Amino acid sequence: MPHLVILYTPDLDRPVAQGGSDMGALCRALAAAMRQQVDEAGKPVFPTGGIRVLAYPAAHHAVADDSDAAPAGGTPPGYGFVYLNLRMGRGRSAATHQAVGQALSAVAKAHFAPLLAARPIGVTLQIDEGLEVFDAKHSSLHPLFHKPAQG
Template identity: 35%
Template structure:
């Protein structure tokens, strides 16, 4: 962990660099120093169907959901969240020039007893 899922409204295609957002947020997660390289995943999921607020077609959103394992202090989680939110707001800055955009972030801790993983990336990166 962590796994960061970016969910975004389809009407952002051509208006936001979602690939660039993924790369920026991956870099930001790693810069926190809280997570191992081989554990980080950033993925973007386009929402083709959505209804936002007053349903104006210009309304758009990006929702960030960061799932992490336990073991970090509240201060560390807050610092990571603030860094991610600031980085996303910077990349998506032009969208705030209209009254039709919403950005959100939530951090969720995963219960280790209810999470299964098998990762062949860790051994490769740890062997360096």
């Protein structure tokens, strides 16, 4: 944990010149922003080995009034939507939640700025901190980022 899952309308997988977006670049930019976050004590908010950013196009979708569902002439649909959901473990302060949310929102807003200016698109970011009823982790990633202290 933390896991940032992005769900989006599949029209965003089109080339940028056709009204799409480079979702891989967005994932990398969001992961970089997550690595940069520090709490009030200056400690990293997220363990590097736990950061996951995953993006999935929706196999089926309807957005708003669905008036663009079958556009004429094969043009890309006019309505796009992106939902970003960050799920993190409990224990971080409200100030940290706000700082992380603002940082991730800024990355998403900058990434989608050209699309927001050119066509109807919605972008939603939510952060969830949950009460886990079961939590099992098996990973060989974390040791890669825990280097012994130099003496």
